[in-house]
Amino acid sequence: MKGLQMVDTKTQYQKIKKEVDEAVLGVLESSVFIGGKVLGDFVDNLAKYNGSKHVIPCANGTDALQIAMMALDLQPGDEVITPSFTYIATVEAAAVLRLKPVFVEVDKHTFCIDPAAIEKAITPKTKAIVPVHLYGQSADMETIMAIAARHHLYVIEDNAQAIGCDYTFSDGSVKKTGSIGHIGTTSFYPSKNLGAYGDGGAIFTDDETLAAKLKMIAHHGQSKRYYHDVVGCNSRLDAVQAAILDIKLKHLDGYIGARRKAADYYDTAFANHAKITTPYRAANNKHVFHQYTLILDGVDRDGLHSFLAENGVPSMIYYPVPCHKQKMFDAFGGSGYTLPLTDWLTERVISLPMHTEMEEEQQAFIAAKVLEFVNK
Numbered sequence: 230m231k232g233l234q235m236v237d238t239k240t241q242y243q244k245i246k247k248e249v250d251e252a253v254l255g256v257l258e259s260s261v262f263i264g265g266k267v268l269g270d271f272v273d274n275l276a277k278y279n280g281s282k283h284v285i286p287c288a289n290g291t292d293a294l295q296i297a298m299m300a301l302d303l304q305p306g307d308e309v310i311t312p313s314f315t316y317i318a319t320v321e322a323a324a325v326l327r328l329k330p331v332f333v334e335v336d337k338h339t340f341c342i343d344p345a346a347i348e349k350a351i352t353p354k355t356k357a358i359v360p361v362h363l364y365g366q367s368a369d370m371e372t373i374m375a376i377a378a379r380h381h382l383y384v385i386e387d388n389a390q391a392i393g394c395d396y397t398f399s400d401g402s403v404k405k406t407g408s409i410g411h412i413g414t415t416s417f418y419p420s421k422n423l424g425a426y427g428d429g430g431a432i433f434t435d436d437e438t439l440a441a442k443l444k445m446i447a448h449h450g451q452s453k454r455y456y457h458d459v460v461g462c463n464s465r466l467d468a469v470q471a472a473i474l475d476i477k478l479k480h481l482d483g484y485i486g487a488r489r490k491a492a493d494y495y496d497t498a499f500a501n502h503a504k505i506t507t508p509y510r511a512a513n514n515k516h517v518f519h520q521y522t523l524i525l526d527g528v529d530r531d532g533l534h535s536f537l538a539e540n541g542v543p544s545m546i547y548y549p550v551p552c553h554k555q556k557m558f559d560a561f562g563g564s565g566y567t568l569p570l571t572d573w574l575t576e577r578v579i580s581l582p583m584h585t586e587m588e589e590e591q592q593a594f595i596a597a598k599v600l601e602f603v604n605k
């Protein structure tokens with residue numbers, strides 16, 4: 230059996246090596262490393278794939294969030310409602326701009342922000358909601374957009390973990406996550422579902438005025454070279470990464486299929502176990518399984534994590550400390566929050582190896598080791 234990894238980017242690369250090597254060499258030969266046709270083509274293809282009118286490429290998913298918040302003219306002290314059960318980047322972007330992150334609970338089944346909790350957290354200072362499509366499944370976007378419309382709030386979707394996820398509205402229409410809110414953001418960090426071979430990110434919007442502003446902010450606040458109208462930053466996706474991503478974008482639906490197949494295998498292996506809850510799959514959206522995350526009940530989770538490591542099975546705890554308990558947010562009143570469900574999940578979740586190259590033999594071994602410990 231091949232050695233186990235959380236993510237196997239190497240085998241994935243070997244399967245598309247010829248295409249990727251040629252594209253990268255093409256960029257090197259052209260010596261157009263910033264901007265240019267290769268980047269432009271990728272941006273167009275990504276916009277088409279996501280059903281978004283505009284895509285603004287940038288340096289990483291954290292920048293994408295920050296630039297989005299800057300483009301919406303959010304001011305210091307403005308409140309941004311977000312889950313605490315997320316990767317730090319979501320909230321860090323707000324904190325850098327001196328906005329006030331307001332942490333709310335997630336839904337116990339989807340791990341995504343709980344719309345009822347959003348509604349309760351809205352104050353006159355609230356300006357935006359930042360739902361995170363955690364582990365590859367969409368938040369309840371229809372309800373969130375309705376709340377936002379009622380209270381005149383912006384919605385920025387943190388789609389770093391769910392690119393390619395289809396969300397179905399109650400009228401039957403389908404949209405990709407990241408194309409539903411006023412702005413969507415994503416990350417091309419190598420282990421993400423659409424991963425570069427380095428850093429990268431992108432911002433999505435259908436609003437032409439916002440698109441121009443986002444682009445300007447990502448380019449030192451200029452729309453005309455050397456004329457700087459607003460305070461911006463410098464955040465670029467380079468042509469080498471764009472060339473790689475353009476090839477991987479063609480494979481993305483196939484990659485999602487491979488992840489869903491691997492998830493099905495795990496689901497069957499752990500079905501109806503009293504101490505294991507397998508990932509919930511909401512009927513209105515197609516989980517793209519960035520992570521395959523179990524909830525354990527009555528199991529020594531950290532003991533399982535160590536037992537798996539001793540047996541050559543990697544596993545991860547996403548995330549061991551929720552945002553509101555991070556030292557970083559002491560200054561933002563983080564310690565004042567009581568989020569029992571978030572704390573409950575933080576103590577019970579564990580993510581198993583999940584990627585596009587999983588083999589059944591590997592999954593059988595992983596499942597057997599998990600069950601050996603849990604059934605002990």
Ligand SMILES: *Cc1c(COP(=O)(O)O)cnc(C)c1O
Nearest residue numbers: 289290291316318319389416418
């Ligand atoms: C990865 C990730 C980010 C940040 O992306 P980077 O490219 O690493 O900056 C933001 N939000 C979530 C939910 C992520 O998983």
